[in-house]
Amino acid sequence: MGEVLKKHLKIGVLDLAARAPTRKMFSRIMRANLASIMPQIVGVWCEEAGHDVHFVCYTGSEDLLEELPSDIDVLFVSAFTRSAHLAYAISNLYQKQGTITVLGGPHARCYPEDAQKYYDYVLGITDKQLVHDLLQDCSQQRPYGVALSALRQPAFLPSVEERWRFISATLDKTPTRLKIVPMIGSLGCPYSCSFCIDSVIDYQPLEFDQIREDLKFIRRNMKNPMVGWHDPNFGVRMDDYMSAIEEAAPNASVPFIAESSLSLLSEKNVKRLGKAGCVATLPGIESWYGMGNKSGTGSRQGDEKVLQVSDHINMILRHIPYVQTNFVLGLDSDEGAEPFELTKKFISLTPGAFPESSVFIQIYDDIHVG
Structure with missing residues (x-):
């Protein structure tokens, strides 16, 4: 187990809307429109806790090594099972740089035991308090990660206005009016x-x-x-x-x-x-x-x-x-x-x-x- 991180963190939030690099027209037009809502919410919660957030929705055309800083302290990744292999590879890359990695989303909820082999933390049901507590006291968990889950779904979620920075950055990637x-x-x-x-x-x-x-x-x-x-x-x-x-x-x-x-x-x-x-x-x-x-x-x-x-x-x-x-x-x-x-x-x-x-x-x- 590694050292506990400092309190002011540089955080990456990665929404895997694609499972692999692609140049297909469908991905250029639609992947940004298929972005998940929870990564944006986690980004807001991290900012409200006083941390710097670097948000990326991966649509298959980005170079993640350029999009995400190499010196981030904590990386949140949201993935469906179809993109699990990509999510695991990304975690391996950033863990080697000392980053603490956190997986959420459908794959984390459905296959937490498998995901714990590749991530420091695997989140099930997630609310603001769980994210806050994790960032207050998180450390490397190797070779087997820790599974965390809130008791119930959150009663309130950040508004569109609060998420707007992440929404607009994502939708700017689609070249059409849609x-x-x-x-x-x-x-x-x-x-x-x-x-x-x-x-x-x-x-x-x-x-x-x-x-x-x-x-x-x-x-x-x-x-x-x-x-x-x-x-x-x-x-x-x-x-x-x-x-x-x-x-x-x-x-x-x-x-x-x-x-x-x-x-x-x-x-x-x-x-x-x-x-x-x-x-x-x-x-x-x-x-x-x-x-x-x-x-x-x-x-x-x-x-x-x-x-x-x-x-x-x-x-x-x-x-x-x-x-x-x-x-x-x-x-x-x-x-x-x-x-x-x-x-x-x-x-x-x-x-x-x-x-x-x-x-x-x-x-x-x-x-x-x-």
Whole structure:
């Protein structure tokens, strides 16, 4: 175990939005728009504790050795599992320079034992007090790191204005007008899907007054604003959400993207979402044999569920231009070829949910060319 660090620290915060170097056009345009919200929040908390913060969202085109100072005391890294190998390599590089490394994000929460082999600290649920305590008394933990977690999710999070330095630096990397600000209005989820990491976290709405102020700030400071809601399940308290959005961003002045359960997307709610500026929604179907409470299909399974979900998605597409339907493959309830055949039928009945499918392109051409 190494020496405890000095109290005023030079801190790096690294959000791995890409898993490897790339020159692809998609990464140039979209990776910055897929930035996570928690690294920005940790950056604010570190600044509030009096430390110097160097923030980088890695989109695949940066040279991290140039972007991050070599003499940082503590490096926070946020990573999905798909970028875990890159995260481990970065930790190894900076640990050799004497830096204390901290991993957070989905990979840290899902695979803490593995991550402890490569990081001094691995964070699960993280709040301001945990970050403050860590920075007050952190040291090298070799060869096996320490796993830390708060008892519950934070009750309050920094505002968009407080995160703005990190948001604007990230969005400056995208060369187009499409610039998506990450926001969140709730934590946890009321559903209990066994595959979801948020299913064991109690649902907790954040302050709706803060949502109003954040949207007003975005309108004042962005020419063509768009928001990506990072809620595990957007709209559990739909009336409160929509009232806040309609008041702070009237006439769909701040378009947004959100992920909601089909059970929340009644036609009444979908119409209201569309009028308020929702341009894309990402409902989870998950399986043709289960999760009926989440998809609003009750006990219906198999072909019966396909028909009901197809009708539901087609209704949504009449009011919201883009729908991405999400599935989980390999659940215990999925056996044999039938799940794939049912999905193929769903695509035929609902081509708008897969806008790059041959069925959708053929229908589009028939309408616009024929």
